[in-house]
Structure formats: C-alpha cells, structure tokens
Amino acid sequence: QVQLVESGGGLVQSGGSQRLSCVASRSTLYMGWYRQAPGKQRELVAKISSGGGTNYGDSVKGRFTISRDSKNTVYLQMNNLKPEDTAVYYCYAKLLSDYWGQGTQVTVSS
Secondary structure, three states, rough: OEEEEEOOOEEEOOOOOEEEEEEEEOOOOOOEEEEEEEOOOOOOEEEEEEEEEEEEHHOOOEEEEEEOOOOOEEEEOOOOOOOOHHHEEEEEEEEEEEEEOOOOEEEEEO
C-alpha cells in the first residue's frame, strides 16, 4: 500500500503560479499528477519516473514542471496558469498497483 498526502492548491489569478506537493509513504516507480475538470475525463498533467524521466500533457508543456526528491515527494510547479487549468488535481503513484490522493482544487480566475 502507498499513502499519498497532497498539499497546495487554491485560488490564483490567470497568469499566476502555484506549486503542488505530494508525499508518498514509500518509494514508487512513478509519481505524478492528473486532473479532472467538471464534466471532463481525468487527464494526465505530468508524471516522473524514479529515474527522473518525465511526461507532460500537451496542454501544460512549457508551463508546468514536475520534479521529485529523494524523500518520496513530487512537486508540480505551475506557471502562467490559465482558467482552463481549473480542476481537481490528483496525486498519482505507481508501484505494483496505481494509487491516488484525495485531490486538491486549483481554481484559476480570469
């Protein structure tokens, strides 16, 4: 089992920045972030492997940066936020199974 504890999120103006953090209870193969806006499917934001390889969703490339440290923590730095980035952001981790955090709301006002 892997427990995930998220922090960050809230209300920010368009063009602003926010950072999300997620701590896992143990080492994992992948960690990352997905998001789900009302009426839409959950989509990949970014993920990072234990070796440091990264993948980003097309809509966030060049604006968001994912990183992780040696203490099982993943960070998502979000810059130049847009109203369409408004969603619930879920921390994700993969070991033998997939694990999800409870989600944190990010709201970008225009």
